[in-house]
Amino acid sequence: MTQNDVKAEQELAAIRTLLTEAYGLEGDVLPLPGEHDLNYRVRAQDGEQYLLKLHAPADADDLGMQVAVLDHLANTAPDLPVSQPVLSRTGASTVKVTVRGERTARLLTWLPGDIWAKSVSRTPASAETLGSLLGQLDRSLEGFAHAGTKRIYAWDIGRADMHLQHVDLIDGDEKQAAVRAILERFAASVLPSLETCPRQVIHNDANDYNVLLDVEGRVSGLLDFGDMVETWRVVEIAVAAAYALIGARDAVGTIGALAGAYHRANPISEAEADLIFDLVRTRYAVSMCMAAKQIRENPENTYLLVSQEDVWRELQRLERENRAVAIARIRDACGFAPIAHAASVMRWLELNAHDFSAIVKPTVTKPQVAVFDFAASNPEAAQWTALDAQAAExxxxxxxxxxxxxxxxxxYGEDRAIYRGDAYETATSGERRSIHLGVDIFAPAGEPVHAPFAGKVAFLHDDAVAFGFGPTVLLEHATDTGDIFWTLYGHLSRETLATLTIGQPIATGERFAVFGAAEENGNWAPHLHFQLVTDHLGLEGRMFGVGVRDQWQVWREVSPDPSVVLGLSVPASVIVARDKDFLVRERHRRIGRSLSIAYSAAPLKIVGGEGAHLIDEDGTRWLDMVNNVCHVGHCNPRIVKAAQTQMGKLNTNSRYLHDSLVEYSRRLAALFPDPLNVCFFVNSGSEANDLALRLARAYTGNRDVITVDHAYHGHLSSMIDVSPYKFAGKGGEGRPAHVKVAEMPDLYRGRYRYGDADAGRKYADDVRSQVLALAANGRRPALFFSEGILGTGGQLTLPEGYLREAYAHVRAAGGLCLADEVQVGFGRVGSHMWAHQTQGVIPDIVTMGKPIGNGHPMAAVVTTEAIAASFANGMEYFNTFGGNPVSAEIGLAVLDVIRDERLMHHCQVVGDRLMDGARALAKRHAIIGDVRGYGLFNGIELVRDRETLEPAASELDFIIAEMKRKHRILLSSEGPHHNVLKVKPPAPFSAADCDYFLEALDDTLGRLNH
Structure with missing residues (x-):
């Protein structure tokens, strides 16, 4: 054993003695790295783990600060994953000890996880969770103050200018030059901007050895508060980002992810967001200066060299980034406009477009324009070279x-990834630029180019390389509020450049350039590339003409759609497809978060549909077993043709006479018995039910409503009031005074169950009880709401006679009865066109939606002449879109398809096959408690015990996830206990689809407990 080994063992022995005497702990001790302090992992005999820190002799304020902050966080933010202090036997936070000199010991709770630098589980979510944690931490530290944080601290990059004196200590001219430029920029530009930003105490050292990750790559702990300082808040983000991006594929994307998550937890200003990129670079510069200085002072401290190779490599990577693009991406990640003035420029263009001059002026009065799709027209072009481009002409x-x-x-927005050449290669963060930022106008060489509005020549550039712009001009313009922007003209003649000078004024409509010939522009066919530019990114005349797909939300701000300038008679742009992560983020930002996303853990991006299948972005076909909206099949060709044909003729409101509307009302009413023969047309099931309530109140003069427990009838305020599924659920406001709730007639787990021949009457007696409760207060019902099969109740079929008895009680009190067929109508139940017909009743009002238009937004109400007449009370009823010619033609086509393809009978046959198969599975899998339904509207209820009927909700979650993951089948849950597998596929769902589903369900149930 060497002398160093003996010394190390003596230290560990002293530490074990300290733990026993001061804390009553015995266990294993493992040394950990540290810059100034000695750190140890302690594993006690009872299995608990701790962090022991032996602080070097220092200012008492420094140590007091670290003790005070953990006490502060324990009181203000106890849920944050930071260490909690462990007091000694005497109740002290610190203990004096002699190990490598006099030191102060602190024992802290151990945080689980692996150190970021050593973790193999790091994911893109790691940076986000770190940003979120730091945002929460800094919110908790806003009110924290301590003398130790007031220090002038060399690791505070808010004071980075002090390190200019250390630059010469860095080895290597290239490194010195890079660091000096960063620090000089900090002093000249960054620091003055920082002065306007918030200050507070921050952690200041979320480096990759102070951050812990769990097995999923999420941050599980933050260590070491020894670098805390009072400085500018945004420094916290920059310090953490400097370490988080090490080794990440997309450096700026990682900075943005961390900053955006911080902002969501602790909002920052636009000014702070603008500084983050420069501050990350500054952190690297400070780190290199500090390392150079400290190595000179203490050459044996190898800890100082731990990250320096990473620092220089990552700094070089950031130096290759376009600074303007990086800042725009970070702004976007924080929810700010990537280019602050882009929106105001576009508003100016839109407001003044009527005064713009045509850029290209054909000789004909009304030019004909052809759209040329490069990707579709040249699928083989992936191998093109510059010479091959001649073939395009x-x-x-x-x-x-x-x-x-x-x-x-x-x-604009077209994918040009098929073309190879320097101009389309990597530009930022290792991402290939491929999305067209302008509009190409093809015309013969020599075609004149005119200025659309006044400006001046800002930049001239001649790029003659293949696939570049060739001779290029940027004109500078200003809005009436002083916002500067540019218009770019590429592929001009070389002669054009000779006629222009920088600063030369150009008038509206002035001819200032001409189209270049192919030989002047890399052998491209003669054309003009026209592009709007709100920020030339410091590239001036070398401005990019294509952007990065994954950063499109930034690039479309840099170069917005130029269609507003061109005013062409054809679309000149396309939507750029984005990945699922981006779409989820944008939905949360742009659309209310209350709008849920199916399969949120692994959402689908659906781009097509056919029959009973949906098709995702990769071409994968998913068997759709939940979409009863596209009733006659996704993208049914007859429905599509009907819509296209009528849309090409006329679409207007129903105040004008039109054959289709009258014919549709006749065909629809014919599906009901007398006296249901008057139709109202609206746009959704919610609207239909709302109108039905108005009709009932007009006819009866009453206002009260009776509804069935756990029912859902729509999202309008009036319908939330009659939907216990909503008003009695999370976020609901409880039952309104004008609503009575009848017991849900559940034959499986309700009071009266299968085998009770009188269950229908008994459940209907509760409807009678609600009628009597109203009568006791001198009130009467206006309307009784019920579905023919209870959807949100758990796909419940009604007991025989239930509606007949319930209707009788309501009508005896002067009320009307409504059958809600929004979910189950149009032959889905197989035996009948409408689900209420299985009960042998004729309602007073029937509402329809969802399947009525096969996905087109339309709905209807059918009622009697007497009820309709009562509604004609002088207040005109009008619905702008209800009953328009396109909707009428679509509705007619849906009825035709149901009739011609015998879909009602098909639903019965395949539905019986499905339920028979599910009941057979129940004999092998005890978790299946009940199988119910009619046709293709079915429920399979899962229970953990058939005696207690304990709901198997978590098991159903597993089944739905596995059916999606392994078998590409889309399903969902239903019922008050979320334990009912809901089955309601498009009607073309085939026998083969049914068998595939049953086999997949059998397989999944068999793996449930393995």
Whole structure:
């Protein structure tokens, strides 16, 4: 054993003695790295773990600060994953000890997880969870103050200018030059901006050795408050980001993810967001200065060199980033406009577009324009070279001639990834630029180019390389509020550049350039690339003409859609498809968070549909077993054709006479017995039920409503009032005074169950009780709401005679009865066109929606002439879109398909097959407690015990997830206990689909307990 080994063992022995005497602990001790302090992991005999810190002799304020902050956080934010102090036997927070000199010991609770730098579980979510934690931490530290935080601290990058004197200590001219430039920029530009930002105490050292990650890559702990300082708040983000991006594929994306998460937990200002990128670079510069200085002072402290290789490598990577793009991306991640003035520029353009001059002025009065789709027209172009591009000229010319057009255009937002060449290669964060930022206008060489509005020549550039812009001009413009922007013109003639000078004024409509020939522009067919530019990113005339797909939300702010300037008679842009993570983020930002996302843990991006299948972005087909809206099949060709044909003729409101509306009302009413023969047309099931309530109140003069427990009838305020599923659930306001709730007739787990021949009458007696409760207060019901099968109640079929008896009680009190067929109508139940017909009743009002238009937003109410007449009380009823010609034609087509394809009978046959198969599975899998339904509206209720009927909700969650993951089947849950597997596929769901579902369910149930 060497002398060093002996010394180390003596230290560990002293530490064990300290733990026993001061804390009453015995166990294993493992040394951990540290810059100034000695750190140890302690595993006690009872299995508990601790962090022991032996602080070097220092200012008492420093140690007092660390003790005080943990006490503060324990009181203000006890749920934060930071260590809690462990008091000694005497109740002290600190203990004096002699280990490598006099030191102060602190024992802290151990935080689980692996150190970030050593973790193999790091994911993109790691940076987000770190940002969120630091945001919460800093909110908790806003009121914290301590003398120790007031220090002038060399690791406070808010004071980075002090390190200019240390730059010469860094080895290497390249490193010195990079660091000096960063620190000089900090002193000149960053620090003055920081002065306007909030200050507070921050952790200041969320480095990759102070952050812990769990097995899923989420932050589970934050260590070491020894670097705390009072400084500018935004420094916290920069310090953490400098370490989080090490080794990340997308450095700026990682900074943005961390900053955005911090902002959501603790909102920052736009000014702070603008500084983050420069502050991250500053952190690297300070780190290099500090390392150079400390190594000179203490060459044996190898800890100082732990991260320096990473620092220089990552600093070089950031130096290659376009600073303007990086700042825009970070702003976007925080929810700010990537380019602050882009929106005001676009508003100015939209307000003044009527005064713009045409950029290209064909000789004909009304030019014909042909859209040229590069990707679709040139699928083989992935292997093109500059010389091959000559082949495009003839193809484009032929395309324009075939369309009998004067000129053709290439689209804004089009994917140009198929073209190879320097101009389309990597630009930022290792991402390939491929999305077209302008509109290409194809016309013969020499075609004049005119200024759309006044400006001046800002930049001239001649890029003759293949796939570049060739000769390029940027004109500078200003809005009436002083916002500066540019218009870019590429692929011009070289002669154009010779006629222009920087600063030269250009008038509205002035001819200032001409289209270049192919040989001047990398052998491209003659065309003009026209682009709006709100920020030239410091590139000036070398401005990019294509952007990065994954950063499109930023690039479309840098170069917005130029259609507003061109004013063409054809669409000149396309929507750029984005990945699922982006779409989820944007939904949360742009659309109310209350709008749920199916399969939120692994959402689907659906781009197509066919029959009973949905198709995702990768072409995967998913068997859709929950979509009763596209009743006659996704994208049914007859429905699509009906909509397209009528849309090409006329779409207007129902105040004008139109054959389709009258024909549809006749066909729809014919599906009901007398006296149900008057139709009202609206846009959704919610609207239909709301109108039905108005009809009932007008006819009866009463206002009160009786509804069935756990029912849902729509999202309008009036319908939330009659939907216990909503008003009695999370976020609900409870039952309104004008609503009575009848017992849910559940034959499986209710008071009266299967085998009770009188269950229908007994459940209906509770409707009678609600009628009597109203009567006791001198009131009478206006309307009784019920579905023919209770959907949100758990796909419950009604006991025989229930509606007949319930209707009788309501009608005896002067009320009306409504059958809600929004979910189950149009032949889905198989035996009948409408679910209420299985009960042998004729309602006073029937409401329809969802399947009525196969996904087109339409709905209807059918009632009697007498009820309709009572509604004609002088207040005109009008619905702008209800009953429009397009909706009427779609409705007619749906009825035709149901009839011609015998879909009602099909639903019965396949539905019986499905329920028979599910009941057979129940004999092998005890978790299946009940199988019920009619046709293709079914419920499979899962229970843990058939005697107690304990709901198997978590098991159903597993089944739904596994059916999706392994078998590509889409399902969902229903019922008060969320334990009913809901089955309601499009009607074309086939026997083969049914068998596939049953086999998959059998497989999944078999794996449930394994």
């Amino acid at each position: 003839a193809r484009i010319a032929d395309h324009i001639r075939a369309q009998k057009a004067d000129f053709g255009i290439g689209l």
